[in-house]
Amino acid sequence: MIVLQVVPELNAGGVEKTTLEIAEALSNKGYDSHVVTRGGRLEKDFLRLGTKLHKANIGSKNILSLFYRINFIRKVIRLHGIQLVHARSRAPAWPAYYAAKAEGIPFLTTYHGIYNSNSWLKDQYNSIMTKGEHIIANSNFTKDHIINKHKVPPSKITVVPRGVDMAVFDPKKIENTKVNELLHAWKVPFKNKIILLPGRLTKWKGQLIAVDALRYLPENYTLVLMGDPQGREKYKGEICSKVAKLNLKKQFVILNHQMDVASAIAAADIVISTSTDPEAFGRVMVEAQAMEKPVVATAHGGSLQTILNKKTGFLVPPNDPGALAVGIKKACAWCNYDGKFARSRIKAQFSTQNLKSKTLNVYKQLLK
Numbered sequence: 001m002i003v004l005q006v007v008p009e010l011n012a013g014g015v016e017k018t019t020l021e022i023a024e025a026l027s028n029k030g031y032d033s034h035v036v037t038r039g040g041r042l043e044k045d046f047l048r049l050g051t052k053l054h055k056a057n058i059g060s061k062n063i064l065s066l067f068y069r070i071n072f073i074r075k076v077i078r079l080h081g082i083q084l085v086h087a088r089s090r091a092p093a094w095p096a097y098y099a100a101k102a103e104g105i106p107f108l109t110t111y112h113g114i115y116n117s118n119s120w121l122k123d124q125y126n127s128i129m130t131k132g133e134h135i136i137a138n139s140n141f142t143k144d145h146i147i148n149k150h151k152v153p154p155s156k157i158t159v160v161p162r163g164v165d166m167a168v169f170d171p172k173k174i175e176n177t178k179v180n181e182l183l184h185a186w187k188v189p190f191k192n193k194i195i196l197l198p199g200r201l202t203k204w205k206g207q208l209i210a211v212d213a214l215r216y217l218p219e220n221y222t223l224v225l226m227g228d229p230q231g232r233e234k235y236k237g238e239i240c241s242k243v244a245k246l247n248l249k250k251q252f253v254i255l256n257h258q259m260d261v262a263s264a265i266a267a268a269d270i271v272i273s274t275s276t277d278p279e280a281f282g283r284v285m286v287e288a289q290a291m292e293k294p295v296v297a298t299a300h301g302g303s304l305q306t307i308l309n310k311k312t313g314f315l316v317p318p319n320d321p322g323a324l325a326v327g328i329k330k331a332c333a334w335c336n337y338d339g340k341f342a343r344s345r346i347k348a349q350f351s352t353q354n355l356k357s358k359t360l361n362v363y364k365q366l367l368k
Contacts, residue, residue: 003363004073005023005086006035006087008038010041011040014281017283018112018355019088026051027049034053034076036073036096037055037056037058039055058091059092069095072095074102082105090125106132111137114301134157134366139281141281141304142280161354162350178263187253188224193220194267195268198226198227200230201225202230202232204276207239211248213321216321223251224255224268225252225254227257229256239254261284269331270296271288273295273297273303276298278300285306285313290343290346292340292342295307295314296316297313298318312341313342
């Protein structure tokens with residue numbers, strides 16, 4: 001099996017992590033793994049697996065470069081005997097689709113997110129993610145959206161939830177010294193309750209809602225934002241300004257992206273997701289439960305599938321700082337929380353191993 005995945009960049013994010021996990025699955029089975037991408041900080045991880053990277057600005061939205069990008073992918077297909085093309089994002093999916101079609105090989109997409117659409121033209125742009133022989137949806141919520149929005153028959157869609165690496169996100173493997181180092185770096189008082197909100201800094205992730213919720217919490221509660229602004233310095237400034245305006249600087253820490261997410265989760269008391277728009281899946285909530293931590297998330301999107309309300313976490317209404325604060329207080333005071341149950345459920349339903357085996361099964365079906 002020779003598979004080509006197409007993804008804009010290889011920086012940190014759910015799409016990139018899933019691409020890496022499938023590259024690893026292919027490598028472990030002795031299959032050839034290729035990726036067309038612009039590149040990024042995860043390049044070395046792919047190369048270590050033996051994945052062949054073909055670098056180009058494949059995620060460009062410049063229509064004038066479309067034919068160049070199509071021909072680039074066609075050359076990769078012909079040169080390396082690619083048997084299947086798997087696209088994971090809209091902009092690179094367009095040239096990948098036409099290249100696969102021209103070369104007569106199967107084209108597959110993973111629908112990673114709920115794409116915004118406010119016009120017929122945007123609908124047409126988004127529709128590329130449904131044009132392949134098959135579609136992978138990363139949650140039941142995403143599958144329902146595809147069916148309702150694009151009128152795709154259910155038989156054309158396979159739900160493959162994003163996976164968490166249970167070996168990495170294992171509380172028994174986190175060293176106390178590493179946790180202590182993080183707490184020292186964050187300058188959080190030892191007795192404070194730490195509320196961790198991982199995720200790139202973008203408005204729909206709801207960091208401003210979390211800051212608002214902090215007003216309703218005691219002074220010994222600290223909010224830690226951990227995520228890459230990805231050029232959104234203006235939004236980062238807006239967050240910091242709001243913290244200053246509400247006089248919450250002593251209860252607030254903002255970090256850039258951290259590679260060791262598992263240790264950061266271990267250092268926290270609870271992990272939250274405050275998205276104002278539905279998350280298609282929400283990997284962080286799964287990772288936190290694998291680490292046996294209570295979670296609080298807005299009650300929409302993938303969280304409805306990954307969290308059992310009042311058993312593994314609390315679901316609260318979106319855009320409601322007061323309700324979020326109540327959920328945080330409950331989670332921090334949850335004396336009978338069963339972290340081992342949360343972890344075992346994640347292992348059974350949302351592990352990386354499930355993701356890998358289900359995705360490779362889709363590949364095999366398409367290549368029959």
